[in-house]
Amino acid sequence: MNMRTKVLGSKVAVLILLALMIMLVLAGCGKKEEHAVVQNDKGALEKTEIKYQGWASQVLFPELAEDLGYLAPLKLKWVGNTISGPQDIQSVATGDIDFGGAFTGAIVNLKASNAPIKYVIGYYGVDDKSYYALVVNQDSPLKDGRDFIGKKIAVNTPAAHNEFIIKEYLRKQGLTEAEIKQVTLAVLPPVNAEQALRQGQVDGAILGGMFKDKAFDRGGVRTVFTDYDIFGKFTGGGYVFTEKFIRDNPNTVRKFVEATAKAIEWAKATPREEVIARMEKIIKERKRNEDASTVNYWRSTGVSGKGGLASDTEIQMWIDWLVKEGKLKAGQIKPSDVYTNEFNPYVNEK
Numbered sequence: 001m002n003m004r005t006k007v008l009g010s011k012v013a014v015l016i017l018l019a020l021m022i023m024l025v026l027a028g029c030g031k032k033e034e035h036a037v038v039q040n041d042k043g044a045l046e047k048t049e050i051k052y053q054g055w056a057s058q059v060l061f062p063e064l065a066e067d068l069g070y071l072a073p074l075k076l077k078w079v080g081n082t083i084s085g086p087q088d089i090q091s092v093a094t095g096d097i098d099f100g101g102a103f104t105g106a107i108v109n110l111k112a113s114n115a116p117i118k119y120v121i122g123y124y125g126v127d128d129k130s131y132y133a134l135v136v137n138q139d140s141p142l143k144d145g146r147d148f149i150g151k152k153i154a155v156n157t158p159a160a161h162n163e164f165i166i167k168e169y170l171r172k173q174g175l176t177e178a179e180i181k182q183v184t185l186a187v188l189p190p191v192n193a194e195q196a197l198r199q200g201q202v203d204g205a206i207l208g209g210m211f212k213d214k215a216f217d218r219g220g221v222r223t224v225f226t227d228y229d230i231f232g233k234f235t236g237g238g239y240v241f242t243e244k245f246i247r248d249n250p251n252t253v254r255k256f257v258e259a260t261a262k263a264i265e266w267a268k269a270t271p272r273e274e275v276i277a278r279m280e281k282i283i284k285e286r287k288r289n290e291d292a293s294t295v296n297y298w299r300s301t302g303v304s305g306k307g308g309l310a311s312d313t314e315i316q317m318w319i320d321w322l323v324k325e326g327k328l329k330a331g332q333i334k335p336s337d338v339y340t341n342e343f344n345p346y347v348n349e350k
Contacts, residue, residue: 005060009015023139027304027335034090036098043251045073045074045255046250047074048074049077050075050098050256051077051097051098052077052079052097052100053078053082053097053100054288055081058099059282059295060123060262061264061277062076062239063266063282064266064267064278065259065260066259068263068266069156070258070259070263071259074259076282084102084158085100085101086106086160087102089107089240091105092240092242093110093115093242098245099241099256100239101237101238102237103157103160104237104314104315104338105145106163106165108328108333110161111337111338112333116244117241117242118243118246119240119310119340120238120239120253120340120343121238121239121257121307122235122238122307122308123238123264124181124236124302125301126231126233126234126299126302127302127304128233130209130302131164131208132162132208132227133208133223133224134166134204134205134226134227135194135205135207135215135221135222136203136204136205136213136221137197137220137221137222137225138221140203140204141259143169143224145170145172145174145175146173148204149179149183150176150182150309151183152183152203152204153166153185153186153202155187156190159291161236161237162185162251163274164318165227165230165231166183166185167180167325168231168321170183172230186202186239190208190211191211193200193205193207193211194207194211194215197221198221199278202239208299209314210296210297210298234304234314235304235308238308253343254343256278257308257344257345258343258345261306261308262345264303264308265307268303272298273315275298276295276298278293279295280293305346307344307349309349310339310341312336315338319334
């Protein structure tokens with residue numbers, strides 16, 4: 001090998017070595033930059049998909065939020081339907097789904113049993129357009145609370161909204177706790193309650209939403225009282241996550257609450273016909289073999305707090321009820337143990 005070849009070979013080796021060093025430096029910088037992006041991007045979603053249960057022929061506010069584009073890039077993963085709020089939030093506590101919703105009293109009760117859940121946004125309630133009613137047949141002799149002693153009333157779920165309103169009504173009518181226990185609450189799915197009433201299997205039925213409206217459309221029934229008559233406007237239930245899910249996925253929870261809150265406010269501000277049309281479209285497009293016409297009975301959100309904000313007063317109402325029922329001890333739980341508004345964009349607009 002001559003001298004020229006040796007020099008040329010040395011130059012090539014040096015160039016290769018320099019190229020390798022540059023590549024290693026760039027790779028190292030790239031890794032540092034990539035790590036920095038992850039560290040600094042505090043708004044990135046920890047999870048981009050969350051599991052939930054739906055309600056047949058109904059559009060939940062998170063579903064509406066997704067259709068309106070408020071939820072993106074977060075996506076909902078439907079795993080089936082439920083007909084029970086308490087079952088829904090129990091499924092959250094066991095980790096089968098990520099979020100679920102129920103009557104506030106059921107949330108308080110589950111929380112008091114040491115379930116690590118947190119109410120993050122209200123999603124249904126009562127106002128002058130959306131309410132539950134105790135319905136009886138038109139020719140029924142039952143007119144006030146005392147008439148129901150020894151009678152049977154259909155409710156959709158035990159220890160939930162229906163049971164709460166009937167017992168509070170009876171108390172306000174002057175019945176003692178012993179007399180209230182003589183009123184039988186028969187658990188029936190809402191779809192079967194009207195038929196049971198008309199056939200005389202029950203003496204009254206608590207009906208709400210489309211089930212109430214359909215019963216009155218068919219005629220032959222009347223109202224004894226409504227929860228709006230007794231309590232006025234209030235938020236009746238909320239969505240929960242586990243406390244662990246919230247700790248591990250705060251940005252995901254914030255996105256969910258923000259989008260759901262915006263959907264609630266959209267539904268409040270938009271003409272009813274447009275809201276119904278949007279809900280019909282959602283039901284038809286998701287192809288779950290449902291009756292889209294039922295959303296024609298939608299009246300209002302019923303949610304009292306802006307964007308589903310919760311309040312100490314509303315939560316305390318359910319705590320007090322559970323204390324009266326003997327299911328909680330006075331002072332066992334306080335509203336701040338149950339809910340948080342920290343993820344709601346309307347938190348400063350109470």
